[in-house]
Amino acid sequence: MKLIDLSREIYHKMPRLPNHPPIIITTYGTHDESRDADGYKFSTATMSLALGDHSGTHVDAPAHFDAKPGATTIDQQPLENFFLDAVCLDLSHKPLKSDISIDDLKRARDAAGVDIRPKDMVLLEMNFTRRATSVDSFLMDFPGLTKESATWLGKQDIAMFGVEAVSPGRPGRNNFEVHHVCRDLGFTHVEGLINLDQVVGKGRFKFIGFPLKIRGGTASPIRAVAMVNE
Numbered sequence: 001m002k003l004i005d006l007s008r009e010i011y012h013k014m015p016r017l018p019n020h021p022p023i024i025i026t027t028y029g030t031h032d033e034s035r036d037a038d039g040y041k042f043s044t045a046t047m048s049l050a051l052g053d054h055s056g057t058h059v060d061a062p063a064h065f066d067a068k069p070g071a072t073t074i075d076q077q078p079l080e081n082f083f084l085d086a087v088c089l090d091l092s093h094k095p096l097k098s099d100i101s102i103d104d105l106k107r108a109r110d111a112a113g114v115d116i117r118p119k120d121m122v123l124l125e126m127n128f129t130r131r132a133t134s135v136d137s138f139l140m141d142f143p144g145l146t147k148e149s150a151t152w153l154g155k156q157d158i159a160m161f162g163v164e165a166v167s168p169g170r171p172g173r174n175n176f177e178v179h180h181v182c183r184d185l186g187f188t189h190v191e192g193l194i195n196l197d198q199v200v201g202k203g204r205f206k207f208i209g210f211p212l213k214i215r216g217g218t219a220s221p222i223r224a225v226a227m228v229n230e
Contacts, residue, residue, distance in 0.1 A: 154185030
């Protein structure tokens, strides 16, 4: 058994969509500062974090894309939703700024020799992170699902899918439509993954990505991990 880290590092002023809060990480306490407890001198180092719930590698809660009363927030999601059987589809050949079609998904599934089962996590490897040469490219140039291809995924009764990009659909209308497909078909997605090339060709494996218990959260950063058989 091997664990593969699929999570981005969270760091000060890391790239994020401009409609989300900036990620601000600063030193709050250092070992140069000492405290006294009943005559015992000691020091501790601490950091201060200010970030949105959609920072870094994160999972969206239904409350993010569903405005109806009762749409669940991230703290209301059952933990079993984040420990899933998974497959990875290789879409690394897709050009930047291109749409991923139903045929693309079917061909990638067949090439991987896997089937997509109910309650699966479907990871989409796009070789995007290595091809994004700037912050603007990272935020705008990724391949993405369409309303039609997201609907096809949802109709496989999956639990969620995951992408490297900051959004599951191309910027603009496509992205909103993909979010609404998630709303209408009752599944969700993870954004901001890395190292998906390391799980291409691994067949079926486990995906682990537990969210923080953020009261009322519309999403949460996760430590995404693939557990594969060697």
